[in-house]
Amino acid sequence: MSKKFILILILMFSITLFAASTIAAENGLGADLSYFEPTYSDTFATDPNTPYIAYMDPAPGETDVPIDTDIYIEILCDSGIDLSSILLTVNGEEVSPEISPIAGGVALFYDPPEDFDYLQEVTITVEACAEYEPQADMGVDLTIFDPAKADTMATEPQEGCMETQTYSFTTEPPPDASPKILLGGYGDTYVTSEEGGLFTINALIADPYGENDIASVRLFYQGLPTPILLYDDGEHGDFRAGDNIYGFQLEIPPGMPAGNYLFEIVAYDENGNESDAWPYLTIKDYDYGDLPKIPTLDELIFDYLNTQTEGEPPVILYAGFNDTEITTEEGGHFSVLAWVEDSDNMVTEVQIYFGVLPTGIFLYDDGEHGDFNAGDHIYGQTFDIQPGAPAGQYLLTILATDEAGNVSDPWPYFKIH
Ligand SMILES: [Ca+2]
Numbered sequence: 475m476s477k478k479f480i481l482i483l484i485l486m487f488s489i490t491l492f493a494a495s496t497i498a499a500e501n502g503l504g505a506d507l508s509y510f511e512p513t514y515s516d517t518f519a520t521d522p523n524t525p526y527i528a529y530m531d532p533a534p535g536e537t538d539v540p541i542d543t544d545i546y547i548e549i550l551c552d553s554g555i556d557l558s559s560i561l562l563t564v565n566g567e568e569v570s571p572e573i574s575p576i577a578g579g580v581a582l583f584y585d586p587p588e589d590f591d592y593l594q595e596v597t598i599t600v601e602a603c604a605e606y607e608p609q610a611d612m613g614v615d616l617t618i619f620d621p622a623k624a625d626t627m628a629t630e631p632q633e634g635c636m637e638t639q640t641y642s643f644t645t646e647p648p649p650d651a652s653p654k655i656l657l658g659g660y661g662d663t664y665v666t667s668e669e670g671g672l673f674t675i676n677a678l679i680a681d682p683y684g685e686n687d688i689a690s691v692r693l694f695y696q697g698l699p700t701p702i703l704l705y706d707d708g709e710h711g712d713f714r715a716g717d718n719i720y721g722f723q724l725e726i727p728p729g730m731p732a733g734n735y736l737f738e739i740v741a742y743d744e745n746g747n748e749s750d751a752w753p754y755l756t757i758k759d760y761d762y763g764d765l766p767k768i769p770t771l772d773e774l775i776f777d778y779l780n781t782q783t784e785g786e787p788p789v790i791l792y793a794g795f796n797d798t799e800i801t802t803e804e805g806g807h808f809s810v811l812a813w814v815e816d817s818d819n820m821v822t823e824v825q826i827y828f829g830v831l832p833t834g835i836f837l838y839d840d841g842e843h844g845d846f847n848a849g850d851h852i853y854g855q856t857f858d859i860q861p862g863a864p865a866g867q868y869l870l871t872i873l874a875t876d877e878a879g880n881v882s883d884p885w886p887y888f889k890i891h
């Protein structure tokens with residue numbers, strides 16, 4: 475909007491300048507200014523016989539234009555526009571816009587039969603002539619008063635026609651071109667401070683353009699990139715090669731302090747798109763740059779929730795926000811999945827926490843919460859989020875409880891016991 479407004483201001487300003495210089499020059503040549511008076515009723519009118527573009531949508535230089543955009547152009551001319559002279563081209567092809575009269579001119583409306591490509595630069599040209607062309611004996615040659623055009627006069631359009639106007643805009647990037655980390659976690663990794671153990675992290679990653687579009691997958695620690703990459707070659711604890719499950723393994727020596735460690739994963743594709751960072755629930759702004767991290771309480775506090783009574787607690791092998799895509803402006807569909815196993819008894823509850831606060835949002839394995847089949851140990855929950863949710867990266871926690879009252883380690887932390 476503001477771009478359009480600025481553009482209109484610039485157009486008005488340059489048209490006014492042109493009109494003023496024309497009058498001054500005319501005056502200097504001793505011509506009769508009264509000839510123009512009746513047609514200069516408009517404050518920013520220029521030559522009454524030359525059409526000019528007053529408005530364009532998309533605007534010149536506009537980016538992020540929807541691929542299914544229409545093209546709308548208003549051409550004004552006080553003395554009318556010769557409809558047969560209107561020429562509109564889109565990417566070099568002449569097209570036939572709908573032409574309708576508006577106050578002081580015409581509006582061109584063109585609905586392209588096919589969508590543009592993503593990230594396409596679309597070039598538009600417009601030509602139009604006045605319906606009324608001035609006669610030579612009126613002694614008015616509007617082009618001679620523009621010194622900048624002096625050396626191109628041979629190619630100037632005929633009187634009453636505007637110069638071919640060329641402008642371009644760029645369409646939006648593909649909306650779903652970024653890789654998406656559907657699920658991630660540490661599987662049944664069990665590392666203790668006393669003995670160390672094998673650290674394994676895995677992520678299930680999809681890209682709308684296929685796995686070959688994923689260029690790299692990087693491990694972060696508390697928001698900072700590490701040199702560690704995850705691979706899908708079957709040799710990094712990632713199950714089979716090419717199964718979209720990426721992995722990294724490292725033998726951790728004894729002596730690492732016990733606690734809950736927060737790692738993140740970001741996937742990059744060949745076109746420079748990057749995924750939202752796992753394990754956050756990301757709510758994007760309209761033009762998102764760096765998203766704020768929504769603070770949560772110190773993760774160590776989870777230890778008091780991590781109760782163990784009798785037998786083994788449930789283990790959250792992998793979890794994530796699946797294909798969730800939420801923006802502040804439009805809301806979106808929230809989807810969470812967690813693969814939960816328990817070696818010795820039933821899982822009775824899987825709940826999302828914000829910090830240590832239970833949210834009352836439970837995940838179910840009944841086949842009716844986006845969780846695939848009932849009883850397959852994949853728990854899920856889905857619901858719509860209304861517009862207006864503040865943008866940010868939300869760190870949510872999932873805890874699973876079994877029938878004996880054992881509570882799992884908190885996903886998404888890597889716990890050294
Ligand atoms: Ca991609």
Ligand SMILES: [Ca+2]
Binds near residue numbers: 715720
């Ligand atoms: Ca794999």
Ligand SMILES: [Ca+2]
Binds near residue numbers: 817819
């Ligand atoms: Ca158990």
Ligand SMILES: [Ca+2]
Binds near residue numbers: 839845847854
């Ligand atoms: Ca299920």
